[in-house]
Amino acid sequence: MARGRGALTHSTILINLPNSTVNRKQHMLDVGRYEVVVRDGIGRIRDKASGEVMHSVNDPAEEAHALYVEQSRLVERLQETSTEPLVVWDVGLGAAANAMATIQAAEAMNVADRGRRLLLISFENDLNSLKLALHHRQWFKHLEHAAPEQLLAEGRWVSQDGSIEWRLLKGDFATLKFVAPLPDLIFFDPFSFKTDSKLWAVASFRELLQVCNGHATELFTYTNSTAVRAAMLVAGFYVAKGCATGPKSETTIGLSPLAAIGSHRRELLGAAWLLRWSRSGAQTPFGVSANDESWRAAVTEHPQFQLT
Incomplete structure (x- = not known):
């Protein structure tokens, strides 16, 4: 399970190395089902089986910041005064673009402005994409940090001041979501339906909402698929328009019922949709x-359409 939403384009270079070094480094350019893709000096990870590329259009770090960090108002949420940590689920760790964007945003804050701690939980069933990216940090600049290697080695990383904790839950998200701390924010970024079909199904979203029942949770995802939005509505999420990214004019935000009745400041899908x-x-x-x-x-008959 990892992030991705695009096929390989003709302008993409799979191996961006001088010919004399290709054979020597070939073994480092793919691990398991993944291989390195480099375009304009920026690395991405490609799933060889499906052809999907993680963060295939935009700079992965920029997309992660805009789609997940900014849109979730992460910094604003961390400024709230609370003894409870802000719990963020990173569903689909992949090469850790979303996770590192989250950590870097928290680290960039003044310590005095942090009213609560950050607990980031990454879910992943195949760590080869992150391992591969760590071999090529020259193309994956967001990994120039001590946290990713420590996470792989120990399953946990904590900042020096203790205000940021990153945990890894390796295995099947379908099971692990029931034992993880309740999320305030979910960065839902698995591969598309053709690769991770179960995660996009009504049953999966129902279970996810069951976990979040009675909690104000917001979910952010890159897709604007009509079928995915319908699945979320059937499961009981309130569904709103997300920001544009790459060629998509909109992405998608899901709100638990408790989040939907609060001051969420999201634009819910209405009669036109x-x-x-x-x-x-x-x-x-x-x-x-x-x-x-x-x-x-x-x-x-979803309640959100009775509001518009």
Whole structure:
């Protein structure tokens, strides 16, 4: 499980090394199912099986900051006064672009401005992408930090002042989400449906909302897929428009019911989206059975559409 949302383009260089060194370093350019992709001096990780590339269009560090750190108002949330840490789930550690953007944003704050600690929890079932990226830090500048190697070695990293803690939960997110601390923010960044289909299905989102039940949780993801948004609505999330990224004019934000009744300042999908959905050829949520039509009413009668 790792981040990705694009196929390899012709302008991408898989091996950006002088010919004389290709053979000598070939073994370091791919590990397991992953290989290095370099474009304009910036490294990305490609899944050889599916062809998907993590953060395929934008600079991974810039996308991680805009899509997850800024949009979640992470710094603002860390300025709140609380004895409880701000818990962030990083679903799909991959090459750690989102996780490191989170850590670096917290580290850039003045200590006096931090009203609460940060607890970052990364979920990943295949660590080879991060291991591979660490071999090539010249192309993965966000990894020029002590935290990633310590996380791999010990499963945990803590800042010197103790205000930032990063934990690794290795294995199946479907199981691990039930034993992790309740999230305030979820950075939901697995591969697309064709690779990580179970994670995008109605059942998965239902379980996720079950975990967050009674807690104000916001989920951020790169997709604006009609089928994914429908799956989230059927599961019980409130769904809002997210910021643009790369070629996408919108991404997606999911809110737990408790988050939705608060001052979330998000633009919920409204009647215009519902009308487009009703005419769409991709309106069926991922993961519903062929003989089950209950999802139609679950979408059209969702409480958020009664608010708009």
